[in-house]
Amino acid sequence: MKKTFQLHIEGKNRDRLLDASKHEIRKYLARERRKALPEGVDYWDFDCLCGASAESASVVHVAELTRAIDAATADGAPAFFVAISAKPGVRKTRPSDGEPG
Secondary structure (H helix, E strand, O other): OEEEEEOOOOOOOHHHHHHHHHHHHHHHHHHHHHOOOOOOOOEEEEEEEEEOOOOOOEEEOHHHHHHHHHHHHOOOOOEEEEEEEEEEEOOOOOOOOOOOO
């Protein structure tokens, strides 16, 4: 998903547009997580970019995406850019220190 969300649309409330865009992003993440996992993959991981524009977008962890959107729109920006791409993730085993847990 690569999209620039407009926040200044005639006749629409800016806060409602911001909430609707966050909802659309959450729905996209949930839809991607429901897809079947390839063989040998434990979960879906995401590469995320967020910023006021595509040129100024920076890498953001998926858990921090909503806060990054709030930061990008805090100064009254007319739009913000989000790019999310799913990638397969494999959990790494934690090294044991010899002590039973």
